[in-house]
Amino acid sequence: MNENFLKFPHGTSLKAARLDQFLGYHIRRTSKAIQADLSKTLMEFDLRMITFSALLVIEEFSGLRQSQFAEILEIERPNMAVIVDELENKNWINKEKTPSDKRAYALSLTPEGRAVLQEASKAVEAHEARLFRGISPEDSTHFRSILELITTNYYEGKL
Amino acid sequence: MNENFLKFPHGTSLKAARLDQFLGYHIRRTSKAIQADLSKTLMEFDLRMITFSALLVIEEFSGLRQSQFAEILEIERPNMAVIVDELENKNWINKEKTPSDKRAYALSLTPEGRAVLQEASKAVEAHEARLFRGISPEDSTHFRSILELITTNYYEGKL
């Protein structure tokens, strides 16, 4: 007996009406799709989402300390240490002891790091253009404001 | 020397303008916030997101096979087996060999499973009301349609 009468597009075989009612379910599903596409996009550059983000913020805030980048990236410091190690081994970042505090390291991009970031950024922009096509600038702004509202509601509840 | 001049609300210490330009970053950030809140909400019932979703779809499609539930939940069958085991050990689901195919199991909720699901559903609805407060029904509909569009763009690109 074949029960493939349930086939639907989009990876789901069946529309689960109960699950469908939860907005969070859709946000999570969309987020997973974006992550899958972005991860694939970044693989070409030997980058992961977090290492790409790290290069991005290290370029933007060149010279800040490792622990501050961990805060910006919202990751724990032990995990940041591993990422910094990875990026340093690839010669994409410089890690220099700060004169004012010999425990700390100031991070910045190497020319190679900047080059990789530039190419990867183009690919990520193309990835976003692909996934977000059909969304007008006004829609996008409105959409973002709702995302903002939700995260604000979350963090306010944690105070 | 204290560099805490960077402190901002919302868990981020600094507004990373480059990261901020990527819509995917905001979706991911919001999704993580929702997941954190939902996971905490479900802990009270000894449920995780995936076990809650499983109970929900097993109630909705009572009697379907394990592998079909895996498809609906968009998880791999080995992972489904573990989840089914967990739910069965808690006596929240029945797992019955199907007469037509002795390899397969039909899943359904026990009365205990239904009771847990009912209570947990209320808590999840409260969680959503909390996180999504301030979003009008029209906003919500529009927001959902954009999420739909993005996932459609993703799955179309995979054809």
Add this chain to the structure above:
DNA sequence: TATTGTTATACTCTATAACTATA
């Protein structure tokens, strides 16, 4: 005493390969 960065570790989520019992 507190903080920066490190190491080790552990837990969750997810994916794959290989097995068994049926079909």
Add this chain to the structure above:
DNA sequence: TATAGTTATAGAGTATAACAATA
């Protein structure tokens, strides 16, 4: 041969504890 479910396992991602060096 193919499929349903299982087992074992491996890889991410993420979190905590404990440590050395420095403040």
